[in-house]
Amino acid sequence: MKALITGITGQDGAYLSEFLLSKNYEVHGIVRRSSSFNTGRIDHLISKHTSDGKLQLYYSDLLDSSSITNLINNIQPDEIYNLGAQSHVAVSFQNPILTTQLGTLGSITILETIKHLDKKVKFYQASSSEMFGGTSKELLDENSLFDPKSPYGASKVFAHDITKIYRESYNVFGVNGILFNHESPLRGETFVTRKISKAVGRIAAGIQSKLTLGNLDASRDWGYAKDYIEGMWLMMQYDYPEDWVLATGVTKTVRDFAEEAFKYVNLNWEDYVITSEKYFRPNEVDYLLGDSSKAREVLNWKPSVDFKGLVKIMVEHDINEAKKDFTLLKDNLISPTWEYPKL
Numbered sequence: 523m524k525a526l527i528t529g530i531t532g533q534d535g536a537y538l539s540e541f542l543l544s545k546n547y548e549v550h551g552i553v554r555r556s557s558s559f560n561t562g563r564i565d566h567l568i569s570k571h572t573s574d575g576k577l578q579l580y581y582s583d584l585l586d587s588s589s590i591t592n593l594i595n596n597i598q599p600d601e602i603y604n605l606g607a608q609s610h611v612a613v614s615f616q617n618p619i620l621t622t623q624l625g626t627l628g629s630i631t632i633l634e635t636i637k638h639l640d641k642k643v644k645f646y647q648a649s650s651s652e653m654f655g656g657t658s659k660e661l662l663d664e665n666s667l668f669d670p671k672s673p674y675g676a677s678k679v680f681a682h683d684i685t686k687i688y689r690e691s692y693n694v695f696g697v698n699g700i701l702f703n704h705e706s707p708l709r710g711e712t713f714v715t716r717k718i719s720k721a722v723g724r725i726a727a728g729i730q731s732k733l734t735l736g737n738l739d740a741s742r743d744w745g746y747a748k749d750y751i752e753g754m755w756l757m758m759q760y761d762y763p764e765d766w767v768l769a770t771g772v773t774k775t776v777r778d779f780a781e782e783a784f785k786y787v788n789l790n791w792e793d794y795v796i797t798s799e800k801y802f803r804p805n806e807v808d809y810l811l812g813d814s815s816k817a818r819e820v821l822n823w824k825p826s827v828d829f830k831g832l833v834k835i836m837v838e839h840d841i842n843e844a845k846k847d848f849t850l851l852k853d854n855l856i857s858p859t860w861e862y863p864k865l
């Protein structure tokens with residue numbers, strides 16, 4: 523089996539590559555050119571598979587439709603996972619046009635290309651719980667209404683709808699995975715869970731003194747990324763292309779996450795966390811809670827890590843990272859940063 527992944531250098535792309543390689547897939551991935559290396563999450567896979575050709579990377583960009591189309595035509599993959607995006611909701615308010623272009627052009631380019639291929643290629647679209655908008659405290663499933671609150675959310679609604687339209691109009695095997703928040707040690711450092719776990723590790727090591735957050739009342743249904751990757755693959759193996767929700771069914775506030783993370787190192791979160799307007803958004807998704815009954819019943823999918831377990835995995839990882847930073851600091855190889863990240 524051959525898979526093509528956009529967004530292979532991101533959190534989900536890295537775990538998905540590892541998962542597919544373990545299933546003996548040939549994995550092809552799109553990497554965008556940047557002035558510094560952006561393959562840190564998959565470097566271990568690159569070293570392992572340079573000689574056997576099981577992992578092949580190409581410079582491309584979701585905005586370069588002709589390059590994406592050429593790649594699909596040349597590779598002739600069996601499955602395409604469209605994970606590439608400007609995935610930070612707050613940044614989508616600062617860069618709304620780019621976020622929208624990336625979120626919409628990538629999906630339609632791939633779907634158009636697949637439509638013209640003789641081969642039946644399966645397509646996975648990374649849809650998001652952000653599409654629901656989260657204004658009421660309802661349990662959200664595949665039939666819940668979308669009411670996006672950000673340029674990011676709106677672009678995801680377009681990609682979701684166009685996938686459904688190509689499925690219904692042209693019989694394309696287009697799957698929408700509506701994934702609720704999923705986290706891990708590979709999570710980008712400006713998303714709130716990782717920002718907290720990273721700060722806890724650094725505060726415990728004595729190389730950070732405070733943590734500035736935004737809205738502590740926001741509530742999210744947080745799961746473990748590796749569980750969600752398996753769910754993506756299961757959706758693609760099902761007999762029919764459909765929409766699927768993946769979620770834990772438990773929602774916690776940002777405050778709960780901070781409290782649990784600091785508790786892990788026997789510290790009181792209130793002694794370290796301050797809030798700043800800087801991290802509030804022009805519009806907020808207040809509450810997300812998912813109902814993944816369909817995936818649990820039909821795909822036999824279920825999350826293996828609960829909220830406490832997730833916090834533990836992330837904090838333990840970041841304590842070890844901070845110990846390395848502390849050693850470098852002690853040897854004067856890096857200078858102290860009392861708060862991290864600055865963005």
Ligand code: NAP
Pocket residue numbers: 528529530531532533534535552553554556560582583584585604605606607608609610624648649650651700701702703704705710
């Ligand atoms: P991520 O870590 O932010 O990764 C995003 C990926 O997209 C990176 O590989 C990034 O490349 C790539 N990318 C950005 N701009 C691109 C461009 N112009 N052309 C090609 N690739 C580009 O996101 P993630 O957490 O793995 O999420 C994967 C997908 O699932 C995203 O579409 C996200 O919106 C969606 N999603 C995520 C969650 C979640 O909780 N994680 C939930 C629902 C849906 P660089 O490494 O070079 O930046």
Ligand code: GDD
Pocket residue numbers: 609610611612649650651652701702703704712713714715717734735736737738740741742776801802803806807810
């Ligand atoms: N990033 C961030 N930084 N968020 C903060 C902070 C902070 O300092 N303080 C409070 N928050 C709040 C945000 O306002 C939001 O309500 C919540 O924490 C979660 O923010 P993020 O971790 O940035 O994630 P997100 O829910 O906005 O978006 C993620 O999940 C979506 C699925 O629902 C991203 O991965 C999206 O790509 C994904 O689609």
